[in-house]
Amino acid sequence: MDDEVPATLRQATEQAIDEATLLDALAALAAQPSPYGRERATAHRVADWAADRWPELPWRVDPLDPTAATPDSANLVSAATLGERPELLIYSHLDTSLTGAADFDDPITGLHTPAPALARPGPAGDVVSGFGLGVARAAAAAALVGYAAAADACRAAGRPHRLTLLLAAAGTHRDDPAAGPDDGTAPTRTIGGAAHHLRDRPLPAAAIVAKTSPPGILTAEPGAMFLQVRLSSRFHPTLFRDTATPPGGLLAHLGVIVDALEEFRRAHLARRADPDAQVGAEVGIGAVRAGQPGKPDLLPGAVDFHLYLVTAPGDDPTQITDTLRATLVRRLRHTPLDGCGLAVAGRPAHPAAATPADAPICRHAHAAWRAAYGEPASPLRGWTGSTDGVLLRGRGVPTVRLGPPALPPDPADPRRDRYAVAELVRFARLYADIALRHQRASTD
Incomplete structure (x- = not known):
């Protein structure tokens, strides 16, 4: 033509x-x-x-x-x-x-x-x-x-x-x-x-x-989805942080959950590595929210992590969400965060x-x-x-x-x-x- x-x-x-x-x-x-x-x-x-x-x-x-x-x-x-x-x-x-x-x-x-x-x-x-x-x-x-x-x-x-x-x-x-x-x-x-x-x-x-x-x-x-991770415990006065659960409060242990999220990212990308594909995958922590700036004398009872995940062809948002949850459960076991509440949600925007x-x-x-x-x-x-x-x-x-x-x-x-x-x-x-x-x- x-x-x-x-x-x-x-x-x-x-x-x-x-x-x-x-x-x-x-x-x-x-x-x-x-x-x-x-x-x-x-x-x-x-x-x-x-x-x-x-x-x-x-x-x-x-x-x-x-x-x-x-x-x-x-x-x-x-x-x-x-x-x-x-x-x-x-x-x-x-x-x-x-x-x-x-x-x-x-x-x-x-x-x-x-x-x-x-x-x-x-x-x-x-x-x-x-x-x-x-x-x-x-x-x-x-x-x-x-x-x-x-x-x-x-x-x-x-x-x-x-x-x-x-x-x-x-x-x-x-x-x-x-x-x-x-x-x-x-x-x-x-x-x-x-x-x-x-x-x-x-x-x-x-x-x-x-x-x-x-x-x-x-x-x-590629497509996209949003992931939210919430870690929760009882709020506690900062003045008595040593008796908080976990000791020092949730924010004192952010590194534990960040390391777990980074492990999830590495495994997720490794499973999708294809040098010949026009599209790729990616995961990033875009926001962390906790506490009230005007009341830092109270340790927050919840920390939210917001992630953006770029999906590849064939990705199942439910499976990704379940895999992230399983990774966090495994990684937080036997840490100061063991026993804290954990909720993981995935919300797809578009598939690839x-x-x-x-x-x-x-x-x-x-x-x-x-x-x-x-x-x-x-x-x-x-x-x-x-x-x-x-x-x-x-x-x-x-x-x-x-x-x-x-x-x-x-x-x-x-x-x-x-x-x-x-x-x-x-x-x-x-x-x-x-x-x-x-x-x-x-x-x-």
């Missing part, structure tokens, strides 16, 4: 993508905080800017369920259609991993200064930097501009097409610690923007996930999923990459980043993930992500090229 794009259409699309437009899109995305669950203001801002820049295209802010845990969430959607063609969805998200708010960010970053604003390139014009560009404003800006250029060029040329841009709310993984360790393995309750978008409409024929990625094309992605390497969207992505870089994309191995691409693949949507590579962050402030402007422009054109190839192939 011939998926080469007519030269005039390709030229019109490429000319519509320039540094100034891309930087303006990035400025609209980065003008204000867009934390998980509160993306609606950014969705409106970006929609207003895009409608002024491309008035012929539709731009719609689609609020998520206001009764859910994310009442100020909204997707930004643009759907450009002419004729009957299989739909291509270009996906990224509006929320950022860090929020820009001190109460959430400071315990993670250790920094107490305001989040850094977007810094446009200087006279050299080669690098843009700012907060939240890595997750996921840089890729989202490239996706937006690439989508709009391809859709506008197809519209102007009267070429049949069906392209959809989804900049989703609640696109970063987020657990609900309030669910507690006794909730078993029920999935997290928050409905993200991608699931909301797919809920009441036909599935697209194919999808692109635009996220910062390694230099290549991902046709498979893959797209067949010979799917048309994979072929289009590799052809566009070769056109953009002059050489084939390098094979990727052991990738441990999970996105809503697994949600799309899990519903049978052939999906590729690719995105602009990040430069090393600013050493003076690691919250300031840095990108080469030329790479952002290249990826906007790359996304547009994949979209044009998809539409071209679907006409044959």
